[in-house]
Structures are given as C-alpha cells and as structure tokens.
Amino acid sequence: MGYRTLSLDLVLRALFLDDRAFDQMRDDDNPFVEGLFLVVIIAALTAVFALIGESLAWASSPRIADIKQVVFEMLRQAPWMADTFANPQALQSFLPGWDQAWNILPTIFGAPSPLTSAVNILAWPFFGIIAWLVYGIVAHLIARLFDGVGSLSQTLGVTALAFAPWMFHGLQLVPYLVLGGFVATWQLILRYKAIRSVHQLSWDRAMWVTVLPFLILITLAVLVGGSIAALTAIILGRR
C-alpha cells in the first residue's frame, strides 16, 4: 500500500501556485496513480455539480416543445406567414426545415439539457484522462530532449495537478453561470510549474516544454485534417 499524498489541501495549494505542492507530488512513491485519481475525481465531481445546476435551469425554464408550439401558433396568425399556411404545398416544404431548426437551435443557444450534463459525468473523466495522458507523454518526451531529469510517472503525476482549475466548473452548480477562457490559461500556468518542478529546467526551457506539445498536436491535427480533406476531394473528384 503506497503513501497517499493527494489531499484537497494539496490541490488548493497547487491551484494557487505553491511550489511545495508540486514538489510533494513529484516526490510521491507513485505519482501516476495519484494523478489518475485526481483527474477522475475532479472531472466527475464537477460534472455532478454542473448537472445539478443544469437541472435547476431546466426546471425553471419552459419546455422546448412548449416554446415551439407557442411560436408555431403565433406564426400561424402572423400576416407575413398567411400565404405559407394557406398553401398546403408551401406548408409541407416549410415544416421539415422548421422541425430541423428546433432540433439544432436550442442546443446552439444553450438551452438547459440535464441529459447532456448527465453524460458528462462519464465523458469529462474519459476525455480528461485522454488529454492528461497525451499531453503528459508528449511533454515528457520533449522535456527529456531538453535534458529534463524526471520520470514519466512523475511528469504525469505532477501535470495532473494542472487539472485543479477545472474545479471552477463545479461553480456551474449555480444555474446560468458562465466561465470564460481563464481556466485553460490557469491550467497552462500550472503545467509550466509542473514541468519545472519535475524536470528541474530553467524557465525558458520549461516554457518551451509546456507549449510545444500544444504546437505539435495542433500541427498534427491540421495535417491529418488537411490530408483527410484532400483524400475526400480526390475520391469525390474521381466519381
């Protein structure tokens, strides 16, 4: 049974950039397991809080089906729609687009959806783990190229602390609360602190190790996306 380093106090200290929190995680006997547990627990708990907030918003707002019905009835009486409603053919061509719009628009405009939020209880930990592993492994390889000294387990364990700002998503317990882009920036700062702590790099090297995984992954995504688009165009062009 290994020693348990992880605690709420440690996560809060990491959140507010306390160097000792990162060092403590680095020196744990199994940082990888602690990191995995941290990512899962933060993602799952915040998703539960967000579900409560979303459910409250859903319960306080009218059903989408009722709104659709009200708007439809009002349109039926609107003078500029009289021709459409009087002509069965025009109405037949109007209705599919109308239904399609009501399937898409509520989601785009952020209508409360407890079902989507419930799915997030599984989706957030899953994608959190993927993001954590991909970033951690790429950052570790780059750090070693830059003469970093930490192990992969340490890199993954300490970079898991960069998920601490994700806790702000738990504030979505309050219905209609919106978070801006600061969470991602805060996570970036914590990743830098984590890389510096684990690999004992100078500030400029640690900075490059922090941002290069993003640049590499974006470049890869663009290349793969471009190749797929080009292949599709070639295949379609042959038909």
Place this chain on the structure above:
Amino acid sequence: MNTWVNTLFQAATFKTTAFESVARRRDAFYFGFVTIVAIALIVALPSFIGQLVDSVVPTPPDAAQEAMRSVEQVFSQISPFMRDMTPEARQAILDQIDQFIEFGAQVAQQIEAVPRVFPAPIDGIFKSIGSYLSKPFADTRLPLAGVTLGTWLGYGIWVMLFARLLGGRAGLVSFFGTTALYVVPFLLAFFSFVPIVGPLLSLTAFVWGIAIYVKATAVSQEMSYGRSIAAMFLPLLVAAIIGLLIAGSIGALIGLSVTSN
C-alpha cells in the same frame, strides 16, 4: 481585512511599499485572485440588483414601444447614409420592423405564461444570479478593460514572458499578485449606471488601472518603467503584426483566386 483594504488603497495611490509587500507574500497569487473576484462582484452589484428587480417585476406592456423608439433613433442616426431612400421606403422598413418587434413581444409574453416546474420568476432570479456570479470569470475584448480573471491571466502570461525576455526577475506568484492590483481603480465603475458620469468614471478606471499595471510590473520584475511599458505593449504589437499577416495572407489568397477565375 484591514491590511487588505490598506494595501489596495496604497496601491491605488502608487505607494511602492504596497507593491513590494504583495510581491513578497507567499500567497500573492491567492491575494490577487481574491482581490479580482471581490472587486468584480462589488462593481457588478448595482446592475445585479437592477436585473434582479427586473426579473421579479413583470415586463411592462410598453416594452415593445420602447424597443421601437430605439429602432427609430438608430434610423435617424444612420439617415445621412440612406439619402437615396425615399421617405415611403424608409417608412415601409420601419413598419416592417415594428411588426416584427410587436410579434417578438407577443411571443415573449406567451412563452412567459407557459407552465414550468418552478414558478416563472425563479428563472429570472437564477439568470440574474448566474450572470452576476459569472462577472469575475468572463473574458474582456481589450486587455485590462475589465475586472476579470481572463484578462489578468490571459494578458498577464504574455507580459510576464516579455518582461522575462527584457531582463525581469519576478516569479509567477509575485508577478500575478502585484499586477492584480490594476483592478482597484475599477471600484469607480460601481457608478457606471450614472448617465454621462458613469462611462467617464469607467474610462478613468481603465487608464488608472494601466498606470498601476506598469508600476506593478516594474516593481515585481525589478525593472525600469520603460522596460515595464515595453513588456506591456510588445504582446499587443506582436498580436497586431500576426493579425495583419494573417489578414494580408487571406486577402492575397482571395485576390489570387479571383484573378485566376
């Protein structure tokens, strides 16, 4: 609490000791976070109360007429650009817009009456509270133009980078702790709801905040004001150059495709 208020007041009056004391704190980042969240919530209090009252008190029936008056006002402002339009055509457009606004108001009224799990005012109250508590976490279009964690961190990491490249020596904790003091003058924005005076006070807060940011960067990074100003404006310059390059490339590509067709 007293020490905190005292530090904020001294920072607003550019006392170097205030910046130095924050820079030395182990919990300077936490100090900056709390300062920003607290001031953002104080400044947003009047608009929150207004929103809350609006959400509880039913919408007055003349809301549609008020919206129409705003449209007419906009029309009169842009009328110099519509010289070619006949008065009849202009009136026809206004009538059409009037019809749509009237329609929108009726739809809104009908939706308001639709039954839901919680009684109707609860939705408005939730929205007011959600919007109010979102203030510290929002983004701003212009760096340092608001009291938000987004501008503090998002703009701050670039200033930090350029400051270090220019010889600055601050750690992240002391830099972010001291630069958070830029939000203190924004307490003036509490009165932003006052006509004419409000926007002027907000503008004053913005300029005053920039001056505090320069001082905070200089003190925490142990560098001259000149370098501090350079560290603050270089990220904007780089962003502008990159923006121009991207816009120029897109323009050139469009130009090429047009000429090749």
